[in-house]
Amino acid sequence: xxxxxxxxxxxxxxxxxxxxxxxxxxxxxxxxxxxxxxxxxxxxxxxxxxxxxxxxxxxxxxxxxxxxxxxxxxxxxxxxxxxxxxxxxxxxxxxxxxxxxxxxxxxxxxxxxx
Amino acid sequence: xxxxxxxxxxxxxxxxxxxxxxxxxxxxxxxxxxxxxxxxxxxxxxxxxxxxxxxxxxxxxxxxxxxxxxxxxxxxxxxxxxxxxxxxxxxxxxxxxxxxxxxxxxxxxxxxxxx
Numbered sequence: 001x002x003x004x005x006x007x008x009x010x011x012x013x014x015x016x017x018x019x020x021x022x023x024x025x026x027x028x029x030x031x032x033x034x035x036x037x038x039x040x041x042x043x044x045x046x047x048x049x050x051x052x053x054x055x056x057x058x059x060x061x062x063x064x065x066x067x068x069x070x071x072x073x074x075x076x077x078x079x080x081x082x083x084x085x086x087x088x089x090x091x092x093x094x095x096x097x098x099x100x101x102x103x104x105x106x107x108x109x110x111x112x113x114x
Numbered sequence: 115x116x117x118x119x120x121x122x123x124x125x126x127x128x129x130x131x132x133x134x135x136x137x138x139x140x141x142x143x144x145x146x147x148x149x150x151x152x153x154x155x156x157x158x159x160x161x162x163x164x165x166x167x168x169x170x171x172x173x174x175x176x177x178x179x180x181x182x183x184x185x186x187x188x189x190x191x192x193x194x195x196x197x198x199x200x201x202x203x204x205x206x207x208x209x210x211x212x213x214x215x216x217x218x219x220x221x222x223x224x225x226x227x228x229x
Contacts, residue, residue: 004156034217041202041222042118043157048217088157092216101170102218104157 002027006089006105014113017079021108023089024071031094033072034102035063038086046074046087079112086110117141118221120205126227127195135190135224137205145210146188147218148180151202163188164210195228202226 004025013019025033032050036043047056049065049072056063060079065072076083086109090102118139127133139146148160162170163182177199179191188205202225206218 032216036220042204042220045217045219090157101159101162102157102216106154106156 002091002093002103004089004091004103004105006087006108008108009106010109010111012111012113013079015080017112018075018077019079019110021074021076021087021089021110022071023073023105025089025091025103025105026070027091027093027103029094030067031092033065034090034092035072035074036088036090038088038107039084043088076110079110081112081114084110084112118205118207118219120203120221120224122224123222124225124227126229127192128229129195129197131195132191132193134192135203135205135226137188137190137221139186139188139205139207139219139221141207141219143207143209143219144185145208146182146185147206147208148178148188148190149204149206151204151223153201157204161190192226195226197228200226200228 007022032048034048035046037046047063052065052067060077063074086107088107089105092102121136145164147162150158150160159172160174161180166182177194181189202223204223205221208216208218
């Protein structure tokens, strides 16, 4: 069965800290891995990763994928209170009959204290 | 309006009521999705519509009935729900599956409480 597992489930840090969020997956045929940030309601898109070893970066956030070891990490440097959110990892399987399916992990709840 | 909008934002209903959730996307996408998000559980895909045709139904109970009249609008009709159906219902849109990568954009969700 395809599945996505994120760790840790929750994390509390102080402003200025650097955090690493983990996402491991098992999927029959892999197409892409996506990271989302969910603050109150709507998950907002952060990154899509399709190739191993190529880092995606946006400001203080960066992410990388390891297709051999079946995991991805999301790094946030110099954290701010505005980074407090649930971070969701999702994997898109490859296959015509997958119908746009994204398989989500449970999420990591990050809390950044002043 | 831009992005993906959902109405209502909050809904409280009894088990015998009939109600509908509405989603509208302004991104020019052709695929739309309904997800259910329960506390401490991963998002669960409920329905996928691509080019206004249903392509995925993840064994959702028949008390949930989707409708996609055009590529910009998606409805979820609810009837005789159970208290365990209380959750956040999220709508998303993207380009059709199989046409590029499936980057989905989400609406703010409807917080549903079934009494």
